[in-house]
Amino acid sequence: xxxxxxxxxxxxxxxxxxxxxxxxxxxxxxxxxxxxxxxxxxxxxxxxxxxxxxxxxxxxxxxxxxxxxxxxxxxxxxxxxxxxxxxxxxxxxxxxxxxxxxxxxxxxxxxxxxxxxxxxxxxxxxxxxxxxxxxxxxxxxxxxxxxxxxxxxxxxxxxxxxxxxxxxxxxxxxxxxxxxxxxxxxxxxxxxxxxxxxxxxxxxxxxxxxxxxxxxxxxxxxxxxxxxxxxxxxxxxxxxxxxxxxxxxxxxxxxxxxxxxxxxxxxxxxxxxxxxxxxxxxxxxxxxxxxxxxxxxxxxxxxxxxxxxxxxxxxxxxxxxxxxxxxxxxxxxxxxxxxxxxxxxxxxxxxxxxxxxxxxxxxxxxxxxxxxxxxxxxxxxxxxxxxxxxxxxxxxxxxxxxxxxxxxxxxxxxxxxxxxxxxxxxxxxxxxxxxxxxxxxxxxxxxxxxxxxxxxxxxxxxxxxxxxxxxxxxxxxxxxxxxxxxxxxxxxxxxxxxxxxxxxxxxxxxxxxxxxxxxxxxxxxxxxxxxxxxxxxxxxxxxxxxxxxxxxxxxxxxxxxxxxxxxxxxxxxxxxxxxxxxxxxxxxx
Amino acid sequence: xxxxxxxxxxxxxxxxxxxxxxxxxxxxxxxxxxxxxxxxxxxxxxxxxxxxxxxxxxxxxxxxxxxxxxxxxxxxxxxxxx
Numbered sequence: 001x002x003x004x005x006x007x008x009x010x011x012x013x014x015x016x017x018x019x020x021x022x023x024x025x026x027x028x029x030x031x032x033x034x035x036x037x038x039x040x041x042x043x044x045x046x047x048x049x050x051x052x053x054x055x056x057x058x059x060x061x062x063x064x065x066x067x068x069x070x071x072x073x074x075x076x077x078x079x080x081x082x083x084x085x086x087x088x089x090x091x092x093x094x095x096x097x098x099x100x101x102x103x104x105x106x107x108x109x110x111x112x113x114x115x116x117x118x119x120x121x122x123x124x125x126x127x128x129x130x131x132x133x134x135x136x137x138x139x140x141x142x143x144x145x146x147x148x149x150x151x152x153x154x155x156x157x158x159x160x161x162x163x164x165x166x167x168x169x170x171x172x173x174x175x176x177x178x179x180x181x182x183x184x185x186x187x188x189x190x191x192x193x194x195x196x197x198x199x200x201x202x203x204x205x206x207x208x209x210x211x212x213x214x215x216x217x218x219x220x221x222x223x224x225x226x227x228x229x230x231x232x233x234x235x236x237x238x239x240x241x242x243x244x245x246x247x248x249x250x251x252x253x254x255x256x257x258x259x260x261x262x263x264x265x266x267x268x269x270x271x272x273x274x275x276x277x278x279x280x281x282x283x284x285x286x287x288x289x290x291x292x293x294x295x296x297x298x299x300x301x302x303x304x305x306x307x308x309x310x311x312x313x314x315x316x317x318x319x320x321x322x323x324x325x326x327x328x329x330x331x332x333x334x335x336x337x338x339x340x341x342x343x344x345x346x347x348x349x350x351x352x353x354x355x356x357x358x359x360x361x362x363x364x365x366x367x368x369x370x371x372x373x374x375x376x377x378x379x380x381x382x383x384x385x386x387x388x389x390x391x392x393x394x395x396x397x398x399x400x401x402x403x404x405x406x407x408x409x410x411x412x413x414x415x416x417x418x419x420x421x422x423x424x425x426x427x428x429x430x431x432x433x434x435x436x437x438x439x440x441x442x443x444x445x446x447x448x449x450x451x452x453x454x455x456x457x458x459x460x461x462x463x464x465x466x467x468x469x470x471x472x473x474x475x476x477x478x479x480x481x482x483x484x485x486x487x488x489x490x491x492x493x494x495x496x497x498x499x500x501x502x503x504x505x506x507x508x509x510x511x512x513x514x515x516x517x518x519x520x521x522x523x524x525x526x527x528x529x530x531x532x533x534x535x536x537x538x539x540x541x542x543x544x545x546x547x548x549x550x551x552x553x554x555x556x557x558x559x560x561x562x563x564x565x566x567x568x569x570x571x572x573x574x575x576x577x578x579x580x581x582x583x584x585x586x587x588x589x
Numbered sequence: 590x591x592x593x594x595x596x597x598x599x600x601x602x603x604x605x606x607x608x609x610x611x612x613x614x615x616x617x618x619x620x621x622x623x624x625x626x627x628x629x630x631x632x633x634x635x636x637x638x639x640x641x642x643x644x645x646x647x648x649x650x651x652x653x654x655x656x657x658x659x660x661x662x663x664x665x666x667x668x669x670x671x
Contacts, residue, residue, distance in 0.1 A: 456625050460639045467643030467644040479651065
């Protein structure tokens with residue numbers, strides 16, 4: 001009985017695949033079968049899921065591994081489809097480790113989508129963060145190693161905020177079930193959980209990890225990453241926080257923030273990464289508006305977005321794979337050498353811009369129309385302006401400077417068959433959803449009464465897109481890519497970390513006793529400061545968490561003193577260990 | 590095959606440009622006939638409003654973003670490596 005329940009959970013299959021893969025290193029055919037077979041099995045089993053399964057009572061907690069409703073189903077559907085596409089695209093990759101990381105990552109994301117309580121959610125949430133960082137590291141460049149560490153650091157922090165929220169919530173209501181939170185009853189704990197979710201959704205100002213890490217990820221890694229982390233966050237926000245005004249406003253700001261950077265950036269994958277921020281903004285805004293139509297739109301847009309953003313990352317990745325370049329100023333005129341990659345990427349570009357007959361047209365407009373129907377004219381116009389920027393940056397600028405424009409003379413040929421097949425499937429789905437919107441609409445959590453193909457909507461879209469195109473060709477000289485990068489809020493921790501490292505490394509370099517004394521007091525002061533913060537928590541009446549975390553902090557202070565080697569890996573390791581210690585403590589209490 | 594089509598289009602870029610302008614005009618003309626069922630705000634009642642929104646939004650966005658980037662945010666690529 002138990003075994004059949006375990007096997008019905010799609011994550012189990014990905015975990016089994018991850019365990020199996022290391023043994024198939026020399027058996028190419030078998031390895032490829034597993035790589036395609038596991039996502040296919042997962043895609044099949046999600047159609048047979050019962051409404052509720054996998055209830056485990058563990059030390060007084062009711063863990064729910066399977067809670068299935070309409071919202072779960074649509075996300076599982078697109079996640080497993082994307083896993084199939086991503087695995088086909090990455091079939092040629094030799095490093096088994098990369099496939100294992102991708103499997104664990106997808107498995108974690110499916111686990112979050114299915115879980116019914118916060119503890120299970122947290123476990124899968126961290127599983128996603130720690131497996132996806134390897135997709136960055138497998139690029140094996142110094143920049144990606146560094147970006148990976150920053151990615152981990154930010155996500156660990158976000159995870160701790162989420163965990164703090166979960167603890168407080170449990171303290172308040174003695175219930176860990178993951179259900180919708182009423183807008184008028186939200187407490188401090190709920191907002192902490194929301195911030196933890198928002199970090200993964202890359203809501204500014206806690207978004208900079210995304211454009212920092214994704215462009216440095218491996219070619220296939222980026223294809224997986226662009227689909228799962230942010231969209232899992234969209235799922236949990238849609239599940240827990242529909243109707244929160246903060247989300248509506250931040251979401252609309254996001255759409256413009258992301259697209260603004262996409263207009264000025266130079267690296268193709270950095271443009272696409274910033275553009276994820278913009279696109280997820282639509283979904284966050286839709287969830288924030290919270291009407292049935294807006295949430296439907298957010299979910300539909302998540303579905304469509306996963307496919308076409310995956311397609312765009314596959315196209316830019318194919319160029320990077322074949323030429324070793326991803327910067328627009330070094331590319332140009334590639335259409336003669338990589339025509340298929342061009343066709344697919346342009347399809348992704350017009351889909352994301354919302355051309356009629358593509359998936360963007362039927363999903364994005366739903367959120368904008370929902371904003372209009374709720375009389376949120378400001379939000380509606382912000383999102384429409386972002387749509388203009390989308391076509392400008394990803395619809396025209398990106399393909400123009402890679403495939404047309406001035407011929408750069410870069411040597412290239414079309415990508416391997418499996419990469420092209422992955423792109424072809426995604427491109428087909430973009431059109432399929434655009435032509436048969438009911439296929440997607442039927443899966444949405446609420447009944448759909450929206451018709452995208454009206455004369456006025458067509459007139460509006462074509463005018464917007466057409467005249468944006470005109471604007472591009474007027475200003476094309478101004479948009480010429482330059483080998484530069486733009487500052488973002490990651491400046492604070494990237495430059496700030498320098499200051500910290502400088503202070504930290506000096507005592508190590510010097511054997512001076514006096515400095516060691518100062519050093520010790522710095523460590524003590526940290527302990528004291530944290531203790532002070534915790535006494536505040538104590539005052540709030542959370543005695544039981546305090547015991548665990550106070551011990552953890554004292555230990556952290558000690559470790560900080562003994563581990564001042566200047567190696568940030570150690571600090572990350574310490575933080576991770578602390579997380580799990582706290583987690584175990586909670587499980588045992 | 591695909592390459593031949595692309596080359597053909599590339600050689601006839603002036604023709605493409607003309608077709609593009611004809612289409613732009615058609616979009617505005619089409620707006621006259623498009624029935625407006627649900628008006629969300631005043632812009633919905635103006636013929637060609639979205640054309641104006643598109644072109645001004647596009648130019649405005651390029652000017653603002655490029656301007657901000659130029660005077661403030663733009664740094665050398667090895668800025669963080671120094």
